[in-house]
Amino acid sequence: WNVTNTTGLLRYRNFQFNKLEDWESLTIERFHEKYHVGVTGCFGCPVHCRHQWQIKDGPLAGLSGEGPEYNTQMCMGGILGITNWESVLHGSHLVDKYGFDMAEFSNITAWAFELYEKGIIDEKDTGGLKLEWANMDELLPVLLEMVAYRKGFGDFLADGPIKALERLGKPEAEYYLLHIKGLGNMLSDERSTPALALGIATSTRGCDHLRSRPAIDLYHLPEKVLEEVFDGGPMSSDYRSYVGKAREVWMMERVFAAVDSIGTCKFHTIFFSPHAPGWNEWSEMIYYVTGMKLTPEQL
Numbered sequence: 332w333n334v335t336n337t338t339g340l341l342r343y344r345n346f347q348f349n350k351l352e353d354w355e356s357l358t359i360e361r362f363h364e365k366y367h368v369g370v371t372g373c374f375g376c377p378v379h380c381r382h383q384w385q386i387k388d389g390p391l392a393g394l395s396g397e398g399p400e401y402n403t404q405m406c407m408g409g410i411l412g413i414t415n416w417e418s419v420l421h422g423s424h425l426v427d428k429y430g431f432d433m434a435e436f437s438n439i440t441a442w443a444f445e446l447y448e449k450g451i452i453d454e455k456d457t458g459g460l461k462l463e464w465a466n467m468d469e470l471l472p473v474l475l476e477m478v479a480y481r482k483g484f485g486d487f488l489a490d491g492p493i494k495a496l497e498r499l500g501k502p503e504a505e506y507y508l509l510h511i512k513g514l515g516n517m518l519s520d521e522r523s524t525p526a527l528a529l530g531i532a533t534s535t536r537g538c539d540h541l542r543s544r545p546a547i548d549l550y551h552l553p554e555k556v557l558e559e560v561f562d563g564g565p566m567s568s569d570y571r572s573y574v575g576k577a578r579e580v581w582m583m584e585r586v587f588a589a590v591d592s593i594g595t596c597k598f599h600t601i602f603f604s605p606h607a608p609g610w611n612e613w614s615e616m617i618y619y620v621t622g623m624k625l626t627p628e629q630l
Contacts, residue, residue, distance in 0.1 A: 333359070339523075362382075415468065434517050460473075512534075514538045525576045526579045530543040533580065543587060548579055
């Protein structure tokens, strides 16, 4: 997050900005200072990649949970204009409690706040709620509950972006609604990353980083390494370049389909490292667990 924020690869307040100036308040270092209490992982996994946290004082004292992930920092933080960890952690807790998709909730909520800011909706539309960015910390838990129980304005947000736009009946609101195929945009600004942009544009279920996202594109790896990982053909190590990026998306679609079928973790693939398990290892895993002999080419 520190790197992508500094580079301008994120989005804040419904994409009005792509860089947070007051960035130090939301770093993972600041989280560690006050809230981190341990780490954990999925059952049987040797990589304990999830934080465990607890709020130890103040009105939320005793609240605890797992995470936050990179997405949490932005979806409960930056997209909504929130820059303090306690509100982010509280929002993350409530999202898990109510069973929400965090990105979808934050996207449509930020959209509503910008509509209010632009004067496209007012308190008559919101049921008296003042959707001002300065009120977001206070309103976040309120809105989460309202959406969960479809109370008042929460019923409008709960419909998701396309139905909400139809119900609103104000064509000018569509300009500020960020979605692909009806699924709200994520935390990132893909304008400078053609591979990531192509991935979400062609994803079968809309703006989704779990279908093909080639995060490895951001690591400036040697082009010879990239050509080997992505089965030959010209590649560029510059994430701003278009060279080879379609090949990355094409390959990652297959990688993610494979690991979803096998049941292993996307983090333990070329999503993060060219040295992570790949087709050869998955072929052996399937054989030792099931007895099925599938070559890497067949996979």
